[in-house]
Amino acid sequence: MNWELIGAVSEAAGAIGVIVTLAYLAVQVRQNSVHLAESAKLAESNQLEATSNIVVDWRKMLLMNPDLLELQERGMQSYLTLDPIERMKFDQLVRISFLQSQTMYLQHLLFKRDPEDYIGALRKLEHALRKPGIREWLSQVETD
Numbered sequence: 001m002n003w004e005l006i007g008a009v010s011e012a013a014g015a016i017g018v019i020v021t022l023a024y025l026a027v028q029v030r031q032n033s034v035h036l037a038e039s040a041k042l043a044e045s046n047q048l049e050a051t052s053n054i055v056v057d058w059r060k061m062l063l064m065n066p067d068l069l070e071l072q073e074r075g076m077q078s079y080l081t082l083d084p085i086e087r088m089k090f091d092q093l094v095r096i097s098f099l100q101s102q103t104m105y106l107q108h109l110l111f112k113r114d115p116e117d118y119i120g121a122l123r124k125l126e127h128a129l130r131k132p133g134i135r136e137w138l139s140q141v142e143t144d
Contacts, residue, residue, distance in 0.1 A: 044111050051107060054100055068093065076128070079136035094137055101125045 062069040068089070075082055075090035082090055104121045128134050 047107055047111070051100075051104055054103070058096065058100065074133075075137070076131040076133040079133040079140065090133075091137070091141060094134065097128070098125075098143075 062072065071082075071086055071089055072093050075086070075093070079087065079090065101121055101124070
């Protein structure tokens with residue numbers, strides 16, 4: 001056998017090996033991209049579920065504790081008419097509510113969601129800020 005022929009066959013085999021390796025890598029990169037996209041969607045879905053659970057738990061707490069629901073309503077009308085213990089409770093209710101709004105807004109920014117997804121929470125926050133008791137609360141306490 002001719003050494004030149006052996007060299008040419010070896011070069012062809014090497015070239016085929018490189019092409020097969022590149023094709024394999026392309027398939028792996030594509031599969032990895034699909035898995036990353038699915039993981040991102042799953043993470044976003046988990047965040048949405050967690051946010052939804054927070055809101056549901058908040059509403060359940062108020063429904064199961066009519067005194068807190070009544071305190072929230074009275075405090076939103078006039079924080080200054082609440083006694084000291086009621087003010088502490090109302091303070092925590094408002095802080096929790098504002099923290100929920102802040103979390104939803106940060107998720108909105110982080111996941112670059114459609115602004116329409118945040119409109120409901122924004123309207124709720126704007127509505128709360130118009131209440132006289134909330135304005136009184138803001139003037140009386142240090143916010144987080």
